[in-house]
Amino acid sequence: MANFSLKITHHRCTVNNTLISKETFSILKELAQNNNKEWFEKNKPIFKQHEAHVKSFFASLQERMNLHDDIEKMKMFRIYRDVRFSKDKTPYKTHFAGSFSRLGSRLRGGYYLQLKPGGSFAATGFWGPEKEDLFRIRKELEMDATDFRKVINEKSFKQIWGDLIGEEVKSAPKGFDKEHPNIDLIKKKQFIFVRHFSDSEVHSKDFIGEVDKSFKAIRPYFDLMSDILTTNLNGESLLD
Structure with a gap:
């Protein structure tokens, strides 16, 4: 486990906020195999870099969507799972996801995007x-x-x-x-x-x-x- 988590410190986020890098999926894969608080806290700084990059990607997507729709807000979901009523007690989600809400009572429907290795x-x-x-x-x-x-x-x-x-x-x-x-x-x-x-x-x-x-x-x-x-x-x- 220790060696496995060490390699994650070498991951770097791309500065292009219109791309989702392979490194972003690599950290999600490692989180899936080390879904515990100890691993997450050790690797939290680099994870947060990738999380921030994905949020910038969602923001860039919202800008594009506003050219053909009226998007009121974008919401990126937290990585922490609510385990109170779940048999699965793993504390973290293994994907990034965001939703996009349309503006006003006249515009119905919503958008959702999930980013997950293999899913x-x-x-x-x-x-x-x-x-x-x-x-x-x-x-x-x-x-x-x-x-x-x-x-x-x-x-x-x-x-x-x-x-x-x-x-x-x-x-x-x-x-x-x-x-x-x-x-x-x-x-x-x-x-x-x-x-x-x-x-x-x-x-x-x-x-x-x-x-x-x-x-x-x-x-x-x-x-x-x-x-x-x-x-x-x-x-x-x-x-x-």
């Missing part, structure tokens, strides 16, 4: 719609899912984001017909899209642009969902 991905959509929002989405899909299906099945959209995923009820939500032709959509509790990235893709100079392009491609979906969630079934605005 990097971008995600977007609606993770946990509030009860009222979920009901509104379901009623829209019950009435007519034509526009929804057109957006999520568009060829260039699917090439980037693939299929809609998310948790769903087993049969049908209360008050909805389990035989409805759109029940495959109505029974969903989450409306999420995920794109996975290999380590080589993450370390490439084009990675930040590829993530930004992916997030930009989700806009037709966000525009449709924002319209649904800010109007009633008659298409009348719910906003002041």
Whole structure:
């Protein structure tokens, strides 16, 4: 263990805040193999350098996203795990992650990016719609899912984001017909899209642009969902 942790002191962070270096993934790999307070405290200074660099990367990504969307804030998640109610008592996460919130009540949906050796991905959509929002989405899909299906099945959209995923009820939500032709959509509790990235893709100079392009491609979906969630079934605005 001692020799293993010594080599980490030789890692250096790249000054280019649009790149994720192999060294950043190396320290995450070492953390995964030494997930304890003693190792972390010994290597905390160099870890914090990499953490700060990733935060700068997220900030650079936010700047790009603001050219095609209105991002209210970027949040980078803490490395410390909440282990109070978990069987897994390892104290640290083994990835970096950040979220990007859209501005105002008219713009719905959110963005997420995780950086992890062998497990990097971008995600977007609606993770946990509030009860009222979920009901509104379901009623829209019950009435007519034509526009929804057109957006999520568009060829260039699917090439980037693939299929809609998310948790769903087993049969049908209360008050909805389990035989409805759109029940495959109505029974969903989450409306999420995920794109996975290999380590080589993450370390490439084009990675930040590829993530930004992916997030930009989700806009037709966000525009449709924002319209649904800010109007009633008659298409009348719910906003002041």
